[in-house]
Amino acid sequence: MKKIAVIGAGGWGTALAILLADRGVPITLWGYDAGHIEQMKTTRANDVYLPGVTLPENIDLTASLGDAADGAELAVFVPPSKAMRSVAENFAKTQPARGMIILSCTKGIEQGSGLRMSQVIAEHLPENPVAVLSGPSHAEEVSRRMPTAVVLGCREQPVAQKLQQLFSTGAFRAYTSDDVAGIELGGALKNIFAIAAGVSDGLGFGDNSKAALVTRALVELMRLGETLGGRRETFHGLSGIGDLMVTCFSRHSRNRGVGERLGRGETIEAITQTMSMVAEGVPTARSAYECARKAAVVTPIIDQVHALLFSNKSTRIAMMELLGRELRPEED
Amino acid sequence: MKKIAVIGAGGWGTALAILLADRGVPITLWGYDAGHIEQMKTTRANDVYLPGVTLPENIDLTASLGDAADGAELAVFVPPSKAMRSVAENFAKTQPARGMIILSCTKGIEQGSGLRMSQVIAEHLPENPVAVLSGPSHAEEVSRRMPTAVVLGCREQPVAQKLQQLFSTGAFRAYTSDDVAGIELGGALKNIFAIAAGVSDGLGFGDNSKAALVTRALVELMRLGETLGGRRETFHGLSGIGDLMVTCFSRHSRNRGVGERLGRGETIEAITQTMSMVAEGVPTARSAYECARKAAVVTPIIDQVHALLFSNKSTRIAMMELLGRELRPEED
Numbered sequence: 001m002k003k004i005a006v007i008g009a010g011g012w013g014t015a016l017a018i019l020l021a022d023r024g025v026p027i028t029l030w031g032y033d034a035g036h037i038e039q040m041k042t043t044r045a046n047d048v049y050l051p052g053v054t055l056p057e058n059i060d061l062t063a064s065l066g067d068a069a070d071g072a073e074l075a076v077f078v079p080p081s082k083a084m085r086s087v088a089e090n091f092a093k094t095q096p097a098r099g100m101i102i103l104s105c106t107k108g109i110e111q112g113s114g115l116r117m118s119q120v121i122a123e124h125l126p127e128n129p130v131a132v133l134s135g136p137s138h139a140e141e142v143s144r145r146m147p148t149a150v151v152l153g154c155r156e157q158p159v160a161q162k163l164q165q166l167f168s169t170g171a172f173r174a175y176t177s178d179d180v181a182g183i184e185l186g187g188a189l190k191n192i193f194a195i196a197a198g199v200s201d202g203l204g205f206g207d208n209s210k211a212a213l214v215t216r217a218l219v220e221l222m223r224l225g226e227t228l229g230g231r232r233e234t235f236h237g238l239s240g241i242g243d244l245m246v247t248c249f250s251r252h253s254r255n256r257g258v259g260e261r262l263g264r265g266e267t268i269e270a271i272t273q274t275m276s277m278v279a280e281g282v283p284t285a286r287s288a289y290e291c292a293r294k295a296a297v298v299t300p301i302i303d304q305v306h307a308l309l310f311s312n313k314s315t316r317i318a319m320m321e322l323l324g325r326e327l328r329p330e331e332d
Numbered sequence: 333m334k335k336i337a338v339i340g341a342g343g344w345g346t347a348l349a350i351l352l353a354d355r356g357v358p359i360t361l362w363g364y365d366a367g368h369i370e371q372m373k374t375t376r377a378n379d380v381y382l383p384g385v386t387l388p389e390n391i392d393l394t395a396s397l398g399d400a401a402d403g404a405e406l407a408v409f410v411p412p413s414k415a416m417r418s419v420a421e422n423f424a425k426t427q428p429a430r431g432m433i434i435l436s437c438t439k440g441i442e443q444g445s446g447l448r449m450s451q452v453i454a455e456h457l458p459e460n461p462v463a464v465l466s467g468p469s470h471a472e473e474v475s476r477r478m479p480t481a482v483v484l485g486c487r488e489q490p491v492a493q494k495l496q497q498l499f500s501t502g503a504f505r506a507y508t509s510d511d512v513a514g515i516e517l518g519g520a521l522k523n524i525f526a527i528a529a530g531v532s533d534g535l536g537f538g539d540n541s542k543a544a545l546v547t548r549a550l551v552e553l554m555r556l557g558e559t560l561g562g563r564r565e566t567f568h569g570l571s572g573i574g575d576l577m578v579t580c581f582s583r584h585s586r587n588r589g590v591g592e593r594l595g596r597g598e599t600i601e602a603i604t605q606t607m608s609m610v611a612e613g614v615p616t617a618r619s620a621y622e623c624a625r626k627a628a629v630v631t632p633i634i635d636q637v638h639a640l641l642f643s644n645k646s647t648r649i650a651m652m653e654l655l656g657r658e659l660r661p662e663e664d
Contacts, residue, residue, distance in 0.1 A: 136543030175662035211468030215574035242547035
């Protein structure tokens with residue numbers, strides 16, 4: 001490839017830029033905040049979102065979408081989910097080449113519309129092939145070249161295979177799939193369950209409680225995910241159970257951390273104010289709740305997370321309602 | 333119930349005795365080591381295997397199987413897996429009443445025969461109903477009344493329901509199932525995967541690597557478990573994915589700890605010598621490997637754990653072989 005644009009200079013966007021720079025391709029990393037971009041140019045690091053990792057020389061930095069898009073064969077989209085529509089809209093105005101592949105690495109569901117990120121992108125860039133990437137992949141570990149496996153999804157398998165070859169280095173493996181919906185839903189929904197797992201931690205419950213909760217979370221993820229168009233096998237894979245586990249158990253997980261602080265008694269407003277990056281589980285709890293109601297799917301964990309985020313429900317009562325349901329056969 | 337015998341005074345046996353004592357039923361806790369039993373009588377605690385938790389007054393202690401069995405309506409079997417056959421054989425010699433329920437809480441597969449624990453018990457106690465209990469349940473947390481959910485399996489559903497009523501307190505929930513094989517296989521096999529997860533930790537790999545490994549472990553657990561007679565739904569539940577997750581991610585897990593020390597370069601002999609309790613994943617790796625070969629099931633993770641435990645294979649090479657397989661579609 002002649003050039004790759006990475007659209008979004010958060011932790012994950014920066015880690016992906018570093019990963020791709022290792023392939024020797026010229027990279028342009030775009031961020032919306034010109035001041036932040038200038039700072040990165042000076043320090044050759046993303047001190048705000050991915051401190052301590054040096055940017056390779058073949059990463060250019062820009063706050064201009066036009067500069068980023070110009071001549072790129074691939075654009076990797078990694079903005080926060082709520083900014084995805086405006087980013088896609090503005091990117092379309094640069095009139096990118098028809099063959100330019102758009103790869104979404106953002107985990108979320110649009111509020112109101114209930115659309116997945118690839119669907120939002122396709123509305124504004126209908127002529128471009130759109131692919132998605134998801135799976136258990138902390139940015140910090142990827143940027144430090146630690147072994148990581150993800151799923152790369154595209155309806156057009158030649159595009160998926162091309163991206164697979166590009167992304168897969170010794171330490172980073174990408175598996176291909178054509179279940180775009182399943183990959184995106186797994187990546188988005190697990191962040192809500194991570195908040196619930198964090199609440200369990202914050203309330204002082206142990207691993208037994210969390211294991212019971214996450215077991216039910218997987219069932220709920222599959223039930224809602226299949227209704228919204230994903231495939232069961234995908235939820236058994238890296239972008240389902242794999243990502244769910246690591247997000248619910250890792251101390252690095254932002255969404256689990258939000259839940260833990262909620263469980264300790266902080267308000268969501270206070271927590272959000274102290275965070276530099278978005279915890280996508282918060283907006284996704286709202287959009288998934290809306291999707292579940294529309295589709296008439298039973299989602300007890302999402303409902304409780306929604307209630308404690310947006311209705312100030314007591315975390316202890318929410319958790320006891322989840323853990324203390326009626327005795328009955330396991331398969332019910 | 334008039335009396336319950338708990339056969340095995342390790343950490344899990346002691347925690348179950350404490351849990352059942354909370355129901356007000358007289359409990360007799362049996363241990364094979366008379367000196368340990370005397371010590372427990374004096375300190376009213378299991379200082380070796382479950383330190384810091386006081387034994388309720390209605391727990392009697394004995395080193396005589398006859399005393400334990402006498403008058404019991406339920407016998408909870410919790411010896412190490414390799415002692416299960418001799419315990420069942422000796423227990424049978426006490427001529428227990430036909431109606432006495434035997435509940436196995438041991439996680440393992442017998443070497444040589446490939447039998448599950450409930451099958452070993454049934455060979456020696458063919459007239460008694462045999463049930464099993466498994467799921468994500470660290471003994472320390474159960475003994476401290478932290479919220480825990482498990483699965484209780486029995487072919488005879490009235491027996492399962494009776495045990496469910498007995499075991500379920502506010503903090504401890506038991507779900508019933510008739511998939512005895514699936515419950516036992518989930519509980520036994522996950523310990524092997526926990527060793528692999530620990531190796532990944534010990535080698536300094538991160539959460540991304542472990543998530544990829546555990547995702548594949550679940551696929552392997554289901555593949556072998558279904559071949560050996562368990563049901564897929566069970567492996568999706570508490571005694572499958574639930575127990576697998578917590579064992580692979582918890583710092584309290586003995587089997588994960590063994591793997592971590594192997595990954596850091598210690599030998600299995602040196603590790604075993606310093607452990608007071610058995611890490612069941614070690615013998616289970618051998619018996620599961622034998623079962624998999626007999627059934628001609630592909631089990632890459634079990635094979636690597638078997639090789640590094642019993643053939644001194646390098647942990648780094650084993651892990652790289654697991655993480656660095658060919659690029660291909662995820663569903664293969």
